[in-house]
Amino acid sequence: MSQSTPGTKNRGRPKVRPQALAGQAPAAREKPAEKENRIHRAIVDGVMEQRLKPGTKLPEAALCELFGVGRSLVQKVLQRLAHDHIVELRPNRSAIVAMPSREEVGKLFEARRALEAAVLPLVAEHATRADYASLRRQLRKEHAAMHRYAQTEWAGLASAFHIRLGELSRNPMLRRYLSELISRCSLVVALFQPPGNATCEHDEHERVVDCLEKGDVRGARREMDRHLRDLEAHIQLVEEDTDLSLADMLGLAADP
Amino acid sequence: MSQSTPGTKNRGRPKVRPQALAGQAPAAREKPAEKENRIHRAIVDGVMEQRLKPGTKLPEAALCELFGVGRSLVQKVLQRLAHDHIVELRPNRSAIVAMPSREEVGKLFEARRALEAAVLPLVAEHATRADYASLRRQLRKEHAAMHRYAQTEWAGLASAFHIRLGELSRNPMLRRYLSELISRCSLVVALFQPPGNATCEHDEHERVVDCLEKGDVRGARREMDRHLRDLEAHIQLVEEDTDLSLADMLGLAADP
DNA sequence: ACCGGATTTTTTGTCGACAATTAATGGTTT
DNA sequence: AAACCATTAATTGTCGACAAAAAATCCGGT
Numbered sequence: 202m203s204q205s206t207p208g209t210k211n212r213g214r215p216k217v218r219p220q221a222l223a224g225q226a227p228a229a230r231e232k233p234a235e236k237e238n239r240i241h242r243a244i245v246d247g248v249m250e251q252r253l254k255p256g257t258k259l260p261e262a263a264l265c266e267l268f269g270v271g272r273s274l275v276q277k278v279l280q281r282l283a284h285d286h287i288v289e290l291r292p293n294r295s296a297i298v299a300m301p302s303r304e305e306v307g308k309l310f311e312a313r314r315a316l317e318a319a320v321l322p323l324v325a326e327h328a329t330r331a332d333y334a335s336l337r338r339q340l341r342k343e344h345a346a347m348h349r350y351a352q353t354e355w356a357g358l359a360s361a362f363h364i365r366l367g368e369l370s371r372n373p374m375l376r377r378y379l380s381e382l383i384s385r386c387s388l389v390v391a392l393f394q395p396p397g398n399a400t401c402e403h404d405e406h407e408r409v410v411d412c413l414e415k416g417d418v419r420g421a422r423r424e425m426d427r428h429l430r431d432l433e434a435h436i437q438l439v440e441e442d443t444d445l446s447l448a449d450m451l452g453l454a455a456d457p
Numbered sequence: 458m459s460q461s462t463p464g465t466k467n468r469g470r471p472k473v474r475p476q477a478l479a480g481q482a483p484a485a486r487e488k489p490a491e492k493e494n495r496i497h498r499a500i501v502d503g504v505m506e507q508r509l510k511p512g513t514k515l516p517e518a519a520l521c522e523l524f525g526v527g528r529s530l531v532q533k534v535l536q537r538l539a540h541d542h543i544v545e546l547r548p549n550r551s552a553i554v555a556m557p558s559r560e561e562v563g564k565l566f567e568a569r570r571a572l573e574a575a576v577l578p579l580v581a582e583h584a585t586r587a588d589y590a591s592l593r594r595q596l597r598k599e600h601a602a603m604h605r606y607a608q609t610e611w612a613g614l615a616s617a618f619h620i621r622l623g624e625l626s627r628n629p630m631l632r633r634y635l636s637e638l639i640s641r642c643s644l645v646v647a648l649f650q651p652p653g654n655a656t657c658e659h660d661e662h663e664r665v666v667d668c669l670e671k672g673d674v675r676g677a678r679r680e681m682d683r684h685l686r687d688l689e690a691h692i693q694l695v696e697e698d699t700d701l702s703l704a705d706m707l708g709l710a711a712d713p
Numbered sequence: 714a715c716c717g718g719a720t721t722t723t724t725t726g727t728c729g730a731c732a733a734t735t736a737a738t739g740g741t742t743t
Numbered sequence: 744a745a746a747c748c749a750t751t752a753a754t755t756g757t758c759g760a761c762a763a764a765a766a767a768t769c770c771g772g773t
Contacts, residue, residue: 234548236757260724271758272725273529280536292490293725293764305629311579312630319575323567373561374568378634492727516754527728528755549734549755 240268240278245384248287248298249391255300259288286385306389310433313382317363317429318422320379321409323370325418332369333414339365340406360387362406386432393436405431496524496534504543504554505647511556515544542641562645566689569638573619573685574678576635577665579626581674588625589670595621596662616643618662642688649692661687 247253264275283290289299301309339362346355360383367379405428412421503509520531539546545555557565595618602611616639623635661684668677 262724273757276725277536280533284540294766295724308628309630312628315575315579315628315631316572316634319571323571372564372568372571374565374638375571378572382630518754529727529729532755550736551754 236270237274237278240264240270240274241281243268244278244282245287248388251391253298255298255392257298258295259297260295285381287388301385301389306433306436309382309385309389310429313379313386314426314429316375316379316382317366317425320367320370320372320375321413321421321425322418323372323375324366325413325416325421327371328369328413333410336362336365336369336410340404340410343406344404356387356391359406360384390432390436492526493530493534496520496526496530497537499524500534500538501543505644507647509554511554511648513554514551515553516551541637543644557641557645562689562692565638565641565645566685569635569642570682570685572631572635572638573622573681576623576626576628576631577669577677577681578674579628579631580622581669581672581677583627584625584669589666592618592621592625592666596660596666599662600660612643612647615662616640646688646692 244253244259253259259279261272261275261279264278265272268275279288279290279296282288283296286299286301288296290296339358343355343358343362346358349355363383364376364380367376367383370376370379405424408424409421409428412418412424500509500515509515515535517528517531517535520534521528524531535544535546535552538544539552542555542557544552546552595614599611599614599618602614605611619639620632620636623632623639626632626635661680664680665677665684668674668680
């Protein structure tokens with residue numbers, strides 16, 4: 202199969218465009234650490250909202266200009282993003298937005314199922330009445346957003362539920378690992394979920410809390426496992442075999 | 458060239474001493490990435506073998522001189538170490554070797570129990586005959602080292618068993634998380650285990666493999682949980698309440 | 714016209730310099 | 744003598760500069 206397209210000089214992956222990154226104006230004076238977080242958040246948001254598509258190049262120089270900082274900061278941020286698997290970092294090459302393969306996505310959800318299951322007994326062990334109450338409050342907000350068709354807000358709240366469970370395990374390491382997996386999953390969901398295709402998820406979250414509050418850990422695990430498999434089943438990977446530069450270019454051409 | 462100025466007053470936390478870091482001579486030409494790994498490994502080894510005690514300051518300038526690199530590299534390495542919780546990184550202050558509190562250690566082992574339990578079913582699902590055979594081979598080496606009283610080697614092999622289980626889960630994320638927790642645990646064990654107090658661990662590892670090979674996941678989980686609780690029970694934390702600078706000074710005073 | 718090698722361009726890797734921040738020191742007052 | 748404040752020293756935070764690697768481009772041979 203021939204992949205060489207004669208005459209196409211500007212072939213390759215798209216570079217970052219200014220509009221793709223919400224240009225947060227640097228406040229008059231900000232604490233040093235905040236600068237780093239600002240850049241980090243801007244890129245994460247860009248990826249989550251699909252302004253930055255997988256494979257997009259993120260050259261350090263461009264980011265420096267866009268955010269008005271030196272390369273040291275940009276490098277530190279890219280390092281962090283690479284560790285969270287949001288960008289891919291190759292030696293002597295531009296960092297690119299991570300493009301998980303079909304298999305990686307499978308393993309990712311597998312890991313998440315395992316970790317959520319591992320967390321539930323600890324939640325049941327440590328959670329108090331007040332904790333369950335706050336969970337219920339969160340679920341109400343979630344429902345409200347869903348019925349309002351506030352897509353992105355709802356996605357955030359749905360993740361927040363799982364993250365809250367991680368917190369309720371009262372274990373910082375498990376919480377951190379779970380948060381990491383949840384972020385990556387919602388990234389994948391955002392990537393492969395064409396806008397509008399909202400997976401209405403009934404009240405699977407509620408059922409998990411019901412079981413937990415009854416002390417039925419095994420039931421909670423079962424419900425959670427089913428919920429996560431549902432979530433995974435709802436995403437369809439549309440993947441190109443070896444080279445998606447053409448698709449990228451088309452995507453880039455369709456400029457808002 | 459005078460090496461270290463003997464007139465410095467060493468009050469407060471101990472600083473890094475040249476002997477405490479195995480001075481790997483930089484090979485004639487090494488790949489860029491290897492430099493970073495060399496420094497990383499040197500510090501990790503130093504901590505594991507207790508040449509670098511918790512609370513030891515690691516100023517960037519000193520590390521630069523010791524390894525003959527610039528501050529960028531040192532910073533990158535410290536960043537990585539901080540992420541692995543081997544050093545603690547405070548803003549505008551020297552990085553110090555991490556000193557886990559009693560509670561952190563408890564949570565650490567809790568997380569590890571949860572994760573090892575979560576990994577076992579996947580191992581049982583994916584492992585082949587050959588995998589079990591290689592596990593058994595590894596166990597034989599472990600036994601040999603134990604009977605030879607090769608303390609440090611045996612510790613490494615014992616960790617290797619658990620790490621191998623992580624690999625056999627065939628899940629990169631779970632493998633990485635588990636490896637991280639195992640490293641931190643063996644770090645803690647090394648810290649609080651006075652040399653000579655070898656916890657002979659019978660053949661708890663064998664029992665886990667036995668259950669796995671029989672397809673008895675639940676049994677394997679039970680054995681593993683017991684094994685890890687045993688391990689935790691064998692470490693005694695000798696901790697100071699709020700401030701251990703005095704103890705540090707004493708530790709430093711007892712200088713070879 | 715096409716392929717392969719030399720050249721230019723882009724981009725990262727690494728370093729030392731300067732500014733900012735914190736800890737340590739010393740001097741003054743009560 | 745103890746506490747407080749000003750000054751000094753040590754250490755990190757951030758930046759641009761230069762070198763090295765890879766990619767993109769150009770060019771001559773078949």
